[in-house]
Amino acid sequence: MNNPMDxxxxxxxxxxxxAALRTRGPVQRVRTDNGRTTWVVTGWAExxxxxxxxxxxxxxxxxxxxxxxxxxxxxxxxxxxxxTDPPHHGRLRKLAMKAFTPAAVARLEPLIxxxxxxxxxxxxxxxxxxxxxxxxxPLPIAVISEMxxxxxxxxxxxxxxxxxxxxxxxxxxxxxASHALSDxxxxxxxxxxxxxxxxxxxxxxxxxxxxxxxxxxxxVSLAVLLVIAGHETTTHLIGNGMLALLRDEALRSRLRADPxxxxxxxxxxxxxxxxxxxxxxxxxxxxFELGDARIGAGDVVxxxxxxxxxxxxxxxxxxxxxxxxxxxxxxxEPAERLPGPGRPGGHLAFGxxxxxxxxxxxxxxxxxxxxxxxLTRFPDIRPAVESWDALEWRHTRLxxxxxxxxxxxxx
Numbered sequence: 001m002n003n004p005m006d007x008x009x010x011x012x013x014x015x016x017x018x019a020a021l022r023t024r025g026p027v028q029r030v031r032t033d034n035g036r037t038t039w040v041v042t043g044w045a046e047x048x049x050x051x052x053x054x055x056x057x058x059x060x061x062x063x064x065x066x067x068x069x070x071x072x073x074x075x076x077x078x079x080x081x082x083x084t085d086p087p088h089h090g091r092l093r094k095l096a097m098k099a100f101t102p103a104a105v106a107r108l109e110p111l112i113x114x115x116x117x118x119x120x121x122x123x124x125x126x127x128x129x130x131x132x133x134x135x136x137x138p139l140p141i142a143v144i145s146e147m148x149x150x151x152x153x154x155x156x157x158x159x160x161x162x163x164x165x166x167x168x169x170x171x172x173x174x175x176x177a178s179h180a181l182s183d184x185x186x187x188x189x190x191x192x193x194x195x196x197x198x199x200x201x202x203x204x205x206x207x208x209x210x211x212x213x214x215x216x217x218x219x220v221s222l223a224v225l226l227v228i229a230g231h232e233t234t235t236h237l238i239g240n241g242m243l244a245l246l247r248d249e250a251l252r253s254r255l256r257a258d259p260x261x262x263x264x265x266x267x268x269x270x271x272x273x274x275x276x277x278x279x280x281x282x283x284x285x286x287x288f289e290l291g292d293a294r295i296g297a298g299d300v301v302x303x304x305x306x307x308x309x310x311x312x313x314x315x316x317x318x319x320x321x322x323x324x325x326x327x328x329x330x331x332x333e334p335a336e337r338l339p340g341p342g343r344p345g346g347h348l349a350f351g352x353x354x355x356x357x358x359x360x361x362x363x364x365x366x367x368x369x370x371x372x373x374x375l376t377r378f379p380d381i382r383p384a385v386e387s388w389d390a391l392e393w394r395h396t397r398l399x400x401x402x403x404x405x406x407x408x409x410x411x
Contacts, residue, residue: 018307027293042307044314052353076182080225131405136238144230149199236275236401264326274349277306
């Protein structure tokens, strides 16, 4: 029996299947193609607990040590910071997080806006466009490339390799892309050593060479992860958010008239149709209970932020886009500590716990600027397809994102 989560229908719209799973209980077993079973977590409370539970390990090397497989992923891709546990994870995260603090991201705003405006200029010259291929993809890849100091001539190849890493049902394509990206980053690091600058990659090289805080393998893997995570999810955030706006003329007009609402819109787009359908691999290191389920040692657990963010036990009318879910609280209590379904925000699009997305501040700023530029420059933007069903979606289980979004830009 084929796994329904590998189907084209799931890639197009995963929410009906995830909602059906949740009606049976917030933690359910799903049979995979190899005859094994995987736990899928769809409830908000259970997902939040699982994301922070130290009994759920992300150490894939440990899990597969006695489970030989046929895959040939490059170690720089299979053993990134995402596939480690504390305290090793914390050491790597600390070295990378300086580039993604709110203050560091604020300094990047002029660069992000300049890139967005340049891309919009190119679109305006034509009157029609694919918003994914010509805006939502090139914006974040250009930003992370500038941060890392990737040569302009190399960026198209880096973008292609990163894209191929998420090709569902094409393991050979994924494996080849992993080695291509890893080999490229190894060569770039070797060349950069003789000419360090003020970019993020140079800073990581200095941390490796001067303080010996990173092994060479860790350095390459961290650089690869920053490239991948630095743009894939933001691309889908922008693409899915623009689709929501194209479907709602009143919301477009409201945001155009009041750009101060854009941060709330970004949070709601993250909740309503965020880029991550299923979080990356976790396995239980010991038996424990999650919700009403008894997880066994060695069991694989997939947390679904996409499902959790539409849990009706947490969010009223979860399938609707409502900006008022994200009003700021006044200074009595931090929003993170407020209980109950009415608490502002509270989505799990960036995860929770020690693996909370490092690039969340950057993604938020990029998306806010992207929506502002597009809505301001193109007040008459509208879809160039006769039916929403004609849109193509990326075939990937982990993420939910458009392969293209054709639009008309002029009156």
